[in-house]
Amino acid sequence: MRSRSAIFVFVALAVLPAFLAAQDAADTRPGIAVMRFDNAGSHGDEAEAENFEALEVGLQDMLISELSQNSQLRLVERGALQELIREQELGTEGRVEAATAAEIGRLVGARYMILGSFVDVFEQVRMDARVVDVETGELLRARGVQDRREQIYGIVVELSQAITEDLDLPELPEAVQEERREREIPSEAVTLYSRALVFQDAGRTDQARELLQRVTSDFPEFVEAREKLEQLPTG
Template sequence: MRESRSVKTLRSSLTRLAVLLLGLLTLPVLAADKPTVAVLYFDYEGDTAGMKLLKKGLAQMLISDLSAHESVRLVERERLQQVLDELKLNQSDKFDPETANRIGKLLGARYLVMGGYFDVMNTLRVDARVVETETGRIIRSVGADSTPDRFLTLEQTLAQDLRAVFEELTATAEPGKAPAKPKPARGKPRRLTRDTALRYARALDAKDRKDLETAKKELTAVVKAQPDFQLASTELALLMK
C-alpha cells in the first residue's frame, strides 16, 4: 500500500513538472506572437454633409494596406462593425478613451489605430494615433493631408507611417529580428479621389445596414469609375453571388 501511494505521489509530481515545463516552453512562442491591431472608425470633425461615412472606407483601406505586412495581425472591419452593433455604438460620432478601451478588449487587440479627419479650403486632413489598449497610452501620432483628387496619396502616406510604427514596436519586442517583408498590396488602384472613396464608404455602410441593393448600386458605380479598385470589385463580386 505504501509503495502504491509513493508511485501515485511520484506520478503526480511528474505530471505537475511536465505542465510547468510545457508552460515555460510556450512562453517564447506567446511573446513572439504577432500583436493584434484594430483600426477604429475615425472621428469626422468637419461640417460637410455626408463626409462622416468616409470613415468606413478609410478604415477598410488602412486595414487592407496594413494587412500586407506580417509584423501585425489586423482585425477585419466586419468584426469591428459587429462589436459596434452589439454595443449599440453604430451611430456614435466619437469614441471616448473608456469606450475605445472596451472595444479594443472585445476585439482582442493589443493596439488601436484611432484618429480624426476634417476638410477645409479644398484640403482633407487626417490624423491618426496608435494607442495601447490596456493602458490607453498614445504610442505615436501621424498625419497627412491632400487635395480631394489625391485621396489615395493621403491614405498611402498614413498606412506607410503606421506600418513604420508597428515595425518599430515589433522590433523592440524581438531584438535582432529582421523586419517582415510586405506581401503584395491588395486592392490598390493607381489613383483614387475623395468622392470615389466616399461612394465606396457609402456602399460599405449600406452593406452593414443589410441594404444590399443600395450597396450593389454604389459599388457598381465605383467599379465603373475606378476599374482597378480591387477592394470595391471584390466586395461587389461577393454581393453578386
Template sequence: MNKSFLNQNLSFLLIGMVTTLTIETSIIPVKANTPPQIVAQANNDEKIRIAVLDFDYSALSNPQWLLNIFGGTASGVSDIFVNRLVDSEKYRVIERSRLNAVLAEQNLGTSGRVDPSTAAQIGRLLGVEVVLIGSVTQFDIQKQGSSFGLFGVSVGGQTTEALVSLNVRAVNTTTGEIIMGAEGSGVGTQKDDQVYVLGMGGGTTTSNEGKLLSVATQKAVDSILSEMEKKNDRLAAVPKVLPTVKAVIADISGSNVVLNKGSGDGYRVGMKISIERVGKEIKDPETGKVIRRLTTPIGMVELHDVDQSSSVGKILSGNGFTIGDIASPVQ
C-alpha cells in the same frame, strides 16, 4: 498693317494655344499613389492584431463633402485605411463585422468621439493588442480660376483641388496608453481650360470632386502608413494579449490535440491552453439558452502549429481528453 496678314497670324496663334491646352488638360493626376511598401514579418503569428474604429469628423467646420461621398459617416475613410493596412501584409486587422458586434453589444456607436479608455475596452473584448482612433481634420474642395487675353482671344482656366488631412492615435489595449500618433495629408488636383474668341467659348470642364477627394484620402492614408512604419518599434513592443474566444478539441492523435481555432482568432505558436471538461450547463429559464458552463481543468497543452482556422498542441499534462472538451488560452 495688312488685314489678311493679321487674321492669318491670329489663326496660327489660336491653333497653337488650343493645341497647348489640349496637351495640358490630358494630364489629370486622378490616380492614387502606390501605397508605401511595408515588409511583412516572417511569422504570421507574430503580426500585431489591430482594430480600426470609424474616423471622427467633428473637427470639420463643413462636413458636407464627407457626408455626401461616404453616405453620412466617416466609415468610408476607415474602410480605405483598413484596406491599406491589409494590403501592407504587416498587421492582422479585425473584420468590421466582429467590431460592429462588440460595439452593438456595448451600446457604442460605430462613429464619433471615442477616448483611449473606451478604445482599450473595445480592444480587450476583441482580443487585439492595438486599437486605432482616427480623425478627419480636413476634407475640402478648393477652386481657383485665371485668365488672360490677346488679339481678341481670352484664355481662362480653373484648377480644382481636393484637400484631405487625417490623424491617427494607436492605443495599447492593455494599459489604455496612447503609444503612437501619426498625421497625413493628401491632395487631388484637376485642371480645366477655356478659350474664348470674340465672345465664343470652347474648351473642357469636368466635375470629378468625389473622385479627387477619394484620391486625396488614399494619399493621406498612405502618408500615415509611412509614419507608422517609422514608429513600428512602438507597436512591436506591445505585449500580445490572450484571445477571448475559446476553442474546443476537434481531434486527438497520440500526444497531440487539434483545436478548432487558429491565428484568425489570436491563437499562436507557444501559447499554453488549459483543457477543461464541462460539468454542468446552466440555462436561462425563460429562453432555454445556455448562459454559463461550469468547467473543471483536466490538463494543459502547448501550441506548436497554428494556421488560420486550427491549432495543434502537444499535451503537457493530463489525460483522458475527448473531442468537444473546452480549450481556454491561459498564457
C-alpha cells in the same frame, strides 16, 4: 442603476468567449483594430456633407485594407468590430476615449487600437490617427497627414505606412509600398466606395451593389471594390 462601465464589463464578459474563439491561438502577429473615423466636417463645401459622413466608414475600411497588405500584421475585421460596438452601443455618442478603445481592443484580441479622424478645409483634407496601447490603455502616438482632397487615397496609404513606422512594426517591402503609392484612385471612387459600405451596413444590398459595380467599372484599379462586390449576398 448600473453604471455604464459596469454594463460594459458585464456585456464584455458575455460576448468574450465568442470573439476569442474566432482568434487563432497560434497567431502571434501583432493585432490591430481600426475604429470608425471621427468626422470633423467639411468647411467651405457644404454640398459634400453627405459624402464626408460616408467617409467615416470608408476611411476605416480603407485603412484596414492598407494595413492588411502587410502579412506580418493581423487586422481585426471591420464587421467583427462593428458587431461588438453595436452590441454595447458604443461609439455612437461622440469620440471614443482611449480607455474605452483599450477595453474593446482586449475583447477582439488587438494589441493596438487606431482612432482616426478627418477634416476638410477648402478641399485640403487632414487625417489624424491616434494609437492606443491595448495592454496599458496609453495613447502611444498621434500622427497627421494632409493633402488635397483629390489625393485622399494617397493620404490613407501614407497614414498606414506612418503608423507602421511609428510603432516599429514590420514594414511592407519597398516594392509593395511603391505599388500602393502609385495606384490612381480618385476621390470620386473613394466617396462612392464609402457610400456603398454605408448601404451595405444598413442592409441595403441592391444600392451597395449598384455603387460598387460603378466603381469597379469606372476605376478598375480599385480592386477592393471588386472584392466587396463579390462578397455581397446574392438573391
